[in-house]
Amino acid sequence: MSPLGALGVTLGVLVAGVVLVGLLDALARLVLGPVPLETPDRLTLEGLRGAVRRQSLTTEHPDLAAWRLAPAAYLGLAAAGLALVPVAADRAAVDVEAGIVVWGAVESLTVIAVFLHGWSSNSLLPLLGAYRFVAIGLSVMLVSMFVLIGAALPAESLRLTAIVESQRGLWNAVRQPLGLPLFLLLGLAITLRGPMDYADSADLAGGTSAEDSGAPRLAWQFARAAMLVAFATMAATVFLGGPLGPLLPGPVWLLLKAGFVAALLVALGRLLARPDASRMLTFIWVVLLPLSFLDLAIAGLETLR
Amino acid sequence: MAMRHGQWSSHRPVRFFAAVGESAQSRVERLALRTGLQRVATPRAASLLLIAGGIPEQSWPALRRLHDQLPHPRGALYWGEGPPPLPDVVEVEPSDTPATAMRRLQAELERDPRASSQDLLPNEPPAPWQGKGPHGQGGEGMMGGTPYGRPMTMRGDELRDGLRLDAHEVTVGPFAPMLPPGLALGLRLQGDVIQQVALIQPPFRDAAAEAPFAEALDRPVAVADLERARAAHHLRCVGRFCALRGALALAARAHASAERARAGNGAGLGTLGRLLWLSGLRPGIAPGLGTLGPAQQGCLLGPALRAAGRPDDLRSRRDPYTGAGFAPVTQRNGDVRARIDQWLAEARQALALAARLEHQPPVAFAAGLEGPAGPLGTPATGDGPRLDLDALLRGLEWGEAVSVLASFSPQALRRMLGEADR
Numbered sequence: 001m002s003p004l005g006a007l008g009v010t011l012g013v014l015v016a017g018v019v020l021v022g023l024l025d026a027l028a029r030l031v032l033g034p035v036p037l038e039t040p041d042r043l044t045l046e047g048l049r050g051a052v053r054r055q056s057l058t059t060e061h062p063d064l065a066a067w068r069l070a071p072a073a074y075l076g077l078a079a080a081g082l083a084l085v086p087v088a089a090d091r092a093a094v095d096v097e098a099g100i101v102v103w104g105a106v107e108s109l110t111v112i113a114v115f116l117h118g119w120s121s122n123s124l125l126p127l128l129g130a131y132r133f134v135a136i137g138l139s140v141m142l143v144s145m146f147v148l149i150g151a152a153l154p155a156e157s158l159r160l161t162a163i164v165e166s167q168r169g170l171w172n173a174v175r176q177p178l179g180l181p182l183f184l185l186l187g188l189a190i191t192l193r194g195p196m197d198y199a200d201s202a203d204l205a206g207g208t209s210a211e212d213s214g215a216p217r218l219a220w221q222f223a224r225a226a227m228l229v230a231f232a233t234m235a236a237t238v239f240l241g242g243p244l245g246p247l248l249p250g251p252v253w254l255l256l257k258a259g260f261v262a263a264l265l266v267a268l269g270r271l272l273a274r275p276d277a278s279r280m281l282t283f284i285w286v287v288l289l290p291l292s293f294l295d296l297a298i299a300g301l302e303t304l305r
Numbered sequence: 306m307a308m309r310h311g312q313w314s315s316h317r318p319v320r321f322f323a324a325v326g327e328s329a330q331s332r333v334e335r336l337a338l339r340t341g342l343q344r345v346a347t348p349r350a351a352s353l354l355l356i357a358g359g360i361p362e363q364s365w366p367a368l369r370r371l372h373d374q375l376p377h378p379r380g381a382l383y384w385g386e387g388p389p390p391l392p393d394v395v396e397v398e399p400s401d402t403p404a405t406a407m408r409r410l411q412a413e414l415e416r417d418p419r420a421s422s423q424d425l426l427p428n429e430p431p432a433p434w435q436g437k438g439p440h441g442q443g444g445e446g447m448m449g450g451t452p453y454g455r456p457m458t459m460r461g462d463e464l465r466d467g468l469r470l471d472a473h474e475v476t477v478g479p480f481a482p483m484l485p486p487g488l489a490l491g492l493r494l495q496g497d498v499i500q501q502v503a504l505i506q507p508p509f510r511d512a513a514a515e516a517p518f519a520e521a522l523d524r525p526v527a528v529a530d531l532e533r534a535r536a537a538h539h540l541r542c543v544g545r546f547c548a549l550r551g552a553l554a555l556a557a558r559a560h561a562s563a564e565r566a567r568a569g570n571g572a573g574l575g576t577l578g579r580l581l582w583l584s585g586l587r588p589g590i591a592p593g594l595g596t597l598g599p600a601q602q603g604c605l606l607g608p609a610l611r612a613a614g615r616p617d618d619l620r621s622r623r624d625p626y627t628g629a630g631f632a633p634v635t636q637r638n639g640d641v642r643a644r645i646d647q648w649l650a651e652a653r654q655a656l657a658l659a660a661r662l663e664h665q666p667p668v669a670f671a672a673g674l675e676g677p678a679g680p681l682g683t684p685a686t687g688d689g690p691r692l693d694l695d696a697l698l699r700g701l702e703w704g705e706a707v708s709v710l711a712s713f714s715p716q717a718l719r720r721m722l723g724e725a726d727r
C-alpha cells in the first residue's frame with residue numbers, strides 16, 4: 001500500500017472507530033445506568049461544536065508546547081498502532097518485520113504522552129495523575145511484553161501478518177488462555193479506563209485533563225477514544241485471529257472482533273472499581289507478572305510440542 | 306434560522322459544574338441525572354456554573370475564583386435562598402428545577418457569546434512579589450518560599466522511606482468535587498503522599514439529609530418514612546463512594562436503589578452487596594484503611610461508630626423500635642470497608658423496619674432520635690472530642706485519603722469536626 005493510501009485508510013478507520021467508541025460509551029451508560037458525576041466527561045458528536053467554540057484556558061506558567069503536544073502524541077501513537085494492524089491475512093497499512101515490537105513501543109511511549117499531559121499544565125491534580133500513571137503504566141507494560149512474546153512464539157515471527165497466519169487453526173486466545181485477559185488490563189491502562197484509570201480519575205477531578213478546556217480538551221478525549229480503537233484492533237489481531245474467518249471478508253471479521261473487544265473494555269471500564277494505587281501495584285507484581293510468566297511458559301510448551 | 310439553531314441547541318448536553326452549598330448535594334445529584342444535563346468534575350469542562358444551596362460568606366472568594374475558571378462563553382445560575390453570592394447570576398427558586406433555565410442560558414450563550422459572564426477577579430497574582438532569589442524563588446537555592454503568595458515546593462523528609470523529596474503546599478476545597486461539599490483542607494504533599502493536613506473549613510451543613518429526622522423532634526412523623534429516608538441516605542453515600550472509585554455501574558445502581566428506597570422498595574440490595582466484591586471495590590481497599598486510633602474513637606458517630614463495633618443507636622431505646630425487635634447491626638474493624646458494609650447493612654435493616662412499621666401511627670421523638678449521621682436532639686450531640694484529620698490522613702496517598710473522607714457522610718464528618726447544628 002502506498003504511504004498516502006496507508007495514511008488515508010488509517011485515519012478513516014480511526015475516525016469511524018472513535019464514533020463507534022462514543023456510541024458504545026452511550027450504550028453502556030444506557031444499559032448500566034447514569035451517574036450524577038462522571039469522569040471523564042462524555043465524548044459526543046453533539047458536544048463537538050460547543051467544545052471547539054469554547055475558550056482554551058491555560059494555567060499560570062504551563063509548558064504550553066508540551067501541553068498542546070501531548071494529545072497529538074497520544075493520537076499519533078494510536079494511529080501508529082492502528083497502522084500496524086493487518087486488515088487482510090496478508091496485508092497491513094504498515095507491514096513491518098517487527099510489528100509486534102513496534103506495538104510494544106507504542107505502549108511504552110503512551111506513558112510518556114500521558115505523563116507529558118499531566119506534567120505540562122503546571123497544576124497539582126494533573127501532576128498527581130501523571131505520577132500515578134507512570135507507576136502503574138510501566139508495571140503493567142511489563143506484563144504486556146511477556147504476553148506479546150507468548151503470542152509471537154507460535155508464529156516464530158514478530159511480523160503481525162505472520163502472527164495472524166499462525167492462528168489459522170486455533171486462536172491464541174484459546175491456546176494461551178491467560179494472554180487475552182492480561183492484555184485487556186493493558187488496554188484499560190493505556191486507554192485510561194475503569195480499574196486502570198489512575199491518570200484521569202474522579203478522585204483527581206479528571207486528573208491529567210482537569211485543566212483542559214475547549215479544543216485541547218476535545219483533542220485529548222478524541223485521542224483517548226482513538227487509542228481504544230487501536231488497542232481493540234491489535235487485541236483482535238494478536239489473540240482472535242484478526243481478519244481470519246469464514247464467509248465474510250477479512251476486514252469485516254476484523255471489525256467484528258475489534259468491536260467485541262472495544263465493547264468489552266467499555267463495559268469493564270464501568271463495571272470494575274479502581275483499587276488503591278499501592279494495592280494495584282502489588283497486585284501487578286505479585287499476581288499478574290507471575291501469570292504472564294506462566295502464559296509465556298504455556299506458549300513455549302505449545303510451540304515445542 | 307434562529308429557531309432551527311435554538312432547536313438544535315436544545316438537544317446539546319448542558320455541561321455544568323456544581324458549586325454545592327448547604328443542603329444541596331442530593332438535589333444536585335438528582336438534577337444531574339436528568340437527560341440533557343451533564344455534571345462535570347472540573348470547571349474547565351463546563352459552560353455553566355450552578356451555585357446550589359446557600360454559600361456562607363467566607364466561601365465567596367473561593368466561589369469567585371471558581372467562576373473565573375470556566376472558559377468563555379460561560380454563565381452562572383444561583384439555585385438557593387437568600388441573596389446570590391455572585392453578581393449577574395440567573396436566579397432559580399429553590400422549589401423549582403433549574404433545568405429549563407440552564408438550557409435557556411446555554412442557548413443564549415451559543416447565540417451571543419458576548420453575553421458570557423465576565424471575570425470577577427483581576428488577572429494578577431494574589432500577592433505582591435516578595436521573593437529574594439534571582440530566578441523567582443523565595444526560599445533556598447531554586448526552591449521554597451512563597452513568591453506572589455504561592456508556596457513553592459521545598460525539600461523535606463518523606464514520611465514513609467526517609468527520602469528528602471519536594472514538599473508542596475496546596476489548599477483543596479471548598480468546591481472540590483471529590484471532597485464533601487464545603488470541606489477545605491490545607492495540605493502538604495510529597496508526590497501524592499499527604500504529609501500534613503490542616504482543616505480550613507468543615508463541610509457545609511446538610512440539613513436536607515436530616516430534614517425528616519429533625520422534623521420528628523418537633524412533631525409526630527411516620528416511622529416508616531424515617532427509615533426509608535435513612536436507607537436512601539446511606540445508599541446515596543455508597544453511590545458517591547463507588548463513583549469516586551470508578552465503579553460507575555455500581556454507583557448508578559446504588560443511586561437508583563436510593564430512589565427506590567425512598568418509595569419503600571428495597572429490591573436488589575443483596576445484589577449490590579455482592580457486586581461490591583465482584584467489582585473489586587471492596588478488595589481494592591486496603592484492610593485497616595481509615596481506622597481511627599484509640600484517642601480518636603470517641604468522636605465517631607452514627608454508622609461510623611457502629612462500623613467500629615459499638616452498638617450505640619438511640620433506636621434501641623425508643624418506641625416503636627423496641628417493640629419491633631430492633632437491634633443495632635455492627636461491623637468489627639471500623640475501617641473504610643466496614644463503613645461501606647455498615648451503610649449497606651443499615652439500609653437493608655431500615656427498609657425491613659419500614660415494612661414492619663408501615664401502619665404504625667406517627668410518633669414524635671422529643672427526647673432525641675438516631676439520624677442518618679448520628680444522634681439528633683440529645684444533649685451529647687457535638688460535645689465529644691473532635692476528629693483530628695491530620696492524624697487520620699497523614700501518610701496516606703491521595704486516592705486513599707479521598708476514600709477515607711468519602712467513607713463518612715458529609716454531615717457526619719461536619720459533626721465529627723465539631724460543628725453541632727442541633
